[in-house]
Amino acid sequence: MKNYSLQKVLSFLLCIVLIAAMALGTIGCSDTTANDTVSTVDTMENGKVYGEGSTEFTFTVVDTEGKEVQATIRTDKTTVGEALLDLGLIAGEDGEYGLYVKTVNGTTLDYDKDGKYWAFYIDGEYAMTGVDSTEITAGSVYSFKAE
Secondary structure, rough: HHHHHHHHHHHHHHHHHHHHHHHHOOOOOOOOOOOOOOOOOOOOOOOEEEEEEEEEHHHHHEEEOOEEEEEEEEEEEOHHHHEEEEEEEOOEEEEEEEEEEEEOEEOOOOOHEEEEEEEEEEEEEEOOOOHOOOOOOOOOEEEEEEE
């Protein structure tokens, strides 16, 4: 009889611990999909507006399969790189020539590993400056194309 009571108490305590663990695991979770403007993005949706700010430009990504996604970026940052990094649309490593962009819109390319890289374009022309040193011109189209 005592053994049965001890099992009930232990089972009850285990349930309390599990409930507390589940509750702690959900703290800090929030849903950002209800807002049309997103601060951090994993992948863009075509035609959507990202960010907040007084300057607006178009951002286009063409992946390895030729699929194009285009969005509008709003920002108060001064360079294209700052704006896209802030939104989580690009990621890379700092190198001797500036930011070496390896990930764009959730897709990672590494020339050393797969022979492909992200090329940066300004208004359809291959950029002569890096994304992190290119000052934003309102209304311009900035693109990354997998090459």
